[in-house]
Amino acid sequence: MSGTASWRVRGGQLLVVSALALAWEFAARSGLADPDILPPLSKVCAILWRLLHDADFLADVRITGFEVLLAFAIVVPLGLAAGFLLGESQRLERAFGGPLQLLMSVPKSVFLPVFVLIFGIGIAQKVIFAIVLAFFIVVPTGLAAVHSVPHGLVVAARAFGATRAQIYGRIYLPAMAPLIVGGIRLGLIFVVHGVVFAEMYGSTGGIGRSILGWGEAFQMDYLLSAVLLVLGATVALNETIQAVETRLRTRNGVAP
Amino acid sequence: MSQGSDVVVARDVTKSFATATGTFVALDRVSLTVPDHKFVSIVGPSGCGKSTLMQIIGGLTAATTGEVTVDGLRITEPRPDQIGIVFQDPLLLPWKSARDNVEFPLALRGEPKEKRRARARELLAMVGLSDFADSFPHQLSGGMRQRVAIARGLVRHPRLLLMDEPFAALDEQTRTRMWSELLQIWSASRATVLFVTHSLVEAVYLADEVLVMAAKPGRIIERLAVDLPRPRSLDMLGSPALGALRNRIWHLIAEPQP
Numbered sequence: 152m153s154g155t156a157s158w159r160v161r162g163g164q165l166l167v168v169s170a171l172a173l174a175w176e177f178a179a180r181s182g183l184a185d186p187d188i189l190p191p192l193s194k195v196c197a198i199l200w201r202l203l204h205d206a207d208f209l210a211d212v213r214i215t216g217f218e219v220l221l222a223f224a225i226v227v228p229l230g231l232a233a234g235f236l237l238g239e240s241q242r243l244e245r246a247f248g249g250p251l252q253l254l255m256s257v258p259k260s261v262f263l264p265v266f267v268l269i270f271g272i273g274i275a276q277k278v279i280f281a282i283v284l285a286f287f288i289v290v291p292t293g294l295a296a297v298h299s300v301p302h303g304l305v306v307a308a309r310a311f312g313a314t315r316a317q318i319y320g321r322i323y324l325p326a327m328a329p330l331i332v333g334g335i336r337l338g339l340i341f342v343v344h345g346v347v348f349a350e351m352y353g354s355t356g357g358i359g360r361s362i363l364g365w366g367e368a369f370q371m372d373y374l375l376s377a378v379l380l381v382l383g384a385t386v387a388l389n390e391t392i393q394a395v396e397t398r399l400r401t402r403n404g405v406a407p
Numbered sequence: 408m409s410q411g412s413d414v415v416v417a418r419d420v421t422k423s424f425a426t427a428t429g430t431f432v433a434l435d436r437v438s439l440t441v442p443d444h445k446f447v448s449i450v451g452p453s454g455c456g457k458s459t460l461m462q463i464i465g466g467l468t469a470a471t472t473g474e475v476t477v478d479g480l481r482i483t484e485p486r487p488d489q490i491g492i493v494f495q496d497p498l499l500l501p502w503k504s505a506r507d508n509v510e511f512p513l514a515l516r517g518e519p520k521e522k523r524r525a526r527a528r529e530l531l532a533m534v535g536l537s538d539f540a541d542s543f544p545h546q547l548s549g550g551m552r553q554r555v556a557i558a559r560g561l562v563r564h565p566r567l568l569l570m571d572e573p574f575a576a577l578d579e580q581t582r583t584r585m586w587s588e589l590l591q592i593w594s595a596s597r598a599t600v601l602f603v604t605h606s607l608v609e610a611v612y613l614a615d616e617v618l619v620m621a622a623k624p625g626r627i628i629e630r631l632a633v634d635l636p637r638p639r640s641l642d643m644l645g646s647p648a649l650g651a652l653r654n655r656i657w658h659l660i661a662e663p664q665p
Contacts, residue, residue: 307492
């Protein structure tokens with residue numbers, strides 16, 4: 152994608168988002184939508200601003216952030232390493248490829264009650280649930296990363312005297328980089344998903360619990376402001392990592 | 408021609424694979440010699456095992472039986488100090504510049520940067536790409552990419568340069584231009600070249616000798632000396648001598664004697 156085309160797409164996206172925001176504001180103010188269910192965007196933003204200065208809410212944000220980081224730091228290396236081993240060993244892939252496919256298709260959320268019974272409603276439960284949820288997304292990415300290494304480049308490197316370690320470091324790693332970053336991105340998104348979801352199911356703290364609480368108290372303005380925060384943070388992280396991914400893909404001569 | 412002046416000696420090289428329907432013999436007792444400083448082509452129909460033979464000589468694949476020596480040393484693994492290889496696909500590292508790709512075999516040995524730079528500069532000049540040292544493979548044309556691959560193949564001063572259908576993917580005009588350039592590079596580098604192709608004209612035009620192969624099983628059926636004068640010029644492509652050799656090879660391939 153050329154630079155100008157990319158800016159045109161960005162401009163288009165900005166236009167759509169602005170139109171949606173305006174439509175939201177208009178629908179709420181004109182009475183088209185029930186303001187109890189859909190309070191105006193401006194009000195939601197004002198509450199979000201207040202919340203960001205509220206010590207209790209910030210404590211919840213910190214808890215969620217900590218859980219996300221912990222789960223992320225565990226699941227991404229674990230998932231990528233597992234995917235790498237599966238991709239490198241035909242025997243392992245034959246043995247575990249099938250069960251992995253099976254487990255991927257199982258909705259993990261149905262096991263949440265079991266997780267709560269085993270791990271309680273503390274941080275461990277949320278981190279472990281998020282890890283399980285993200286693991287089955289990151290592993291296939293690691294697997295795809297190994298399969299994306301062009302065999303010809305490995306042969307050529309061997310012909311020029313590369314050792315096994317050099318083949319991994321100088322061919323595998325750079326060739327796999329775009330998909331590794333892709334795995335990091337997906338891991339992060341699913342970890343956020345897992346943590347917030349687990350917090351909503353049963354928790355003593357975190358943004359998820361706040362969202363659930365406001366929902367039950369029918370405080371849509373507060374609920375939506377927290378949703379907006381999670382949404383904004385996830386989109387920003389996703390876009391940033393995606394930009395790195397696209398850059399690596401271009402560098403590797405693959406059309407983004 | 409004495410044994411001592413041969414860079415490559417292959418003796419009774421056989422390569423067979425087990426398949427569902429039995430044993431497939433890709434190469435059947437192939438013996439050949441490549442004299443020092445010569446340009447030798449191997450030509451044959453697809454499936455005659457010429458690429459497999461290249462891989463065995465390059466140390467990338469093991470022969471089932473028989474042996475290959477290069478410069479007197481038995482080949483059991485890649486010998487980048489003696490053998491440079493140019494593949495059909497340039498197989499450049501897409502994330503490295505032309506210069507870094509040429510330097511790659513030196514970087515693998517941990518040679519100091521200054522030395523690598525100097526050698527890469529020399530070779531890029533030799534293949535006419537001095538102005539493209541900082542370009543990345545996707546910014547280069549097919550012919551330029553293959554020239555970078557040739558420079559990389561020569562970077563460690565190998566005695567032998569193996570070229571496995573390096574111009575097969577290029578268009579006719581680019582390929583013809585590459586012939587002249589390759590011959591210039593060859594005479595400048597003083598390396599011995601073993602060049603695999605399925606193009607009869609290419610095999611004859613470039614080489615001092617042509618080895619003709621047949622398929623099922625893969626074997627060498629003839630060895631022909633090319634007595635065209637050097638330096639070659641593209642005008643020779645229309646010469647009767649070249650035409651006669653080309654036709655002779657064509658008949659050998661079209662009607663192989665069992």
